[in-house]
Amino acid sequence: EVQLVETGGGLVQPGKSLKLTCATSGFTFSNAWMDWVRQSPEKQLEWVAQIKDKSNNYATYYAESVKGRFTISRDDSKSSVYLQMNSLKEEDTAIYYCTILDGPFDYWGQGVMVTVSS
Amino acid sequence: IQLTQSPSLLSASVGDRVTLSCKGSQNINNYLAWYQQKLGEAPKLLIYNTNSLQTGIPSRFSGSGSGTDYTLTISSLQPEDVATYFCYQYNNGYTFGSGTKLEIK
Numbered sequence: 001e002v003q004l005v006e007t008g009g010g011l012v013q014p015g016k017s018l019k020l021t022c023a024t025s026g027f028t029f030s031n032a033w034m035d036w037v038r039q040s041p042e043k044q045l046e047w048v049a050q051i052k053d054k055s056n057n058y059a060t061y062y063a064e065s066v067k068g069r070f071t072i073s074r075d076d077s078k079s080s081v082y083l084q085m086n087s088l089k090e091e092d093t094a095i096y097y098c099t100i101l102d103g104p105f106d107y108w109g110q111g112v113m114v115t116v117s118s
Numbered sequence: 119i120q121l122t123q124s125p126s127l128l129s130a131s132v133g134d135r136v137t138l139s140c141k142g143s144q145n146i147n148n149y150l151a152w153y154q155q156k157l158g159e160a161p162k163l164l165i166y167n168t169n170s171l172q173t174g175i176p177s178r179f180s181g182s183g184s185g186t187d188y189t190l191t192i193s194s195l196q197p198e199d200v201a202t203y204f205c206y207q208y209n210n211g212y213t214f215g216s217g218t219k220l221e222i223k
Contacts, residue, residue: 043217044217045161047211050212
């Protein structure tokens with residue numbers, strides 16, 4: 001059974017940093033392209049970042065809204081993907097989902113809440 | 119690519135045929151998926167590549183469309199279909215629509 005479990009969320013002040021972790025199991029992680037998707041309090045879904053596999057040189061891609069502030073990374077030995085979030089803004093407040101978006105191979109974690117507020 | 123979903127709220131009766139619309143600002147080339155999200159849950163994939171039904175999804179759900187215009191149809195609405203439905207394009211970047219909330223009348 002495929003499992004994606006996000007941790008690391010919480011309340012953080014604007015301008016601060018937070019790192020999310022997604023621990024996975026049940027599939028060949030090293031071959032998977034991993035994505036982070038977030039959902040705002042207004043329920044709007046937004047794709048945030050993607051990291052490809054080793055054969056694609058671990059290429060990374062970001063939404064314009066987070067480019068330069070967020071960094072996606074992975075550790076194939078731990079079957080885990082990470083999202084380092086720096087210079088957080090109030091508009092980054094959302095539920096963050098770790099996902100695999102690959103046609104029918106589509107899986108989402110339960111999500112982790114990130115609240116940016118002073 | 120921006121996606122516009124309509125209507126934003128739809129109220130229908132059990133057994134009704136329901137149609138949800140998703141329009142792209144550019145050609146999506148059929149790289150369009152539909153998700154169902156129930157309260158407190160992560161989105162669940164229903165349809166991918168415009169009209170391919172995800173494994174385990176009831177056959178009352180179907181997708182169609184081309185170019186910039188796409189549709190999700192529920193042939194006979196069931197009480198368990200109450201949810202918000204999102205379209206998602208992966209032709210050029212990755213974008214979600216703003217959702218259609220489906221209620222039972």
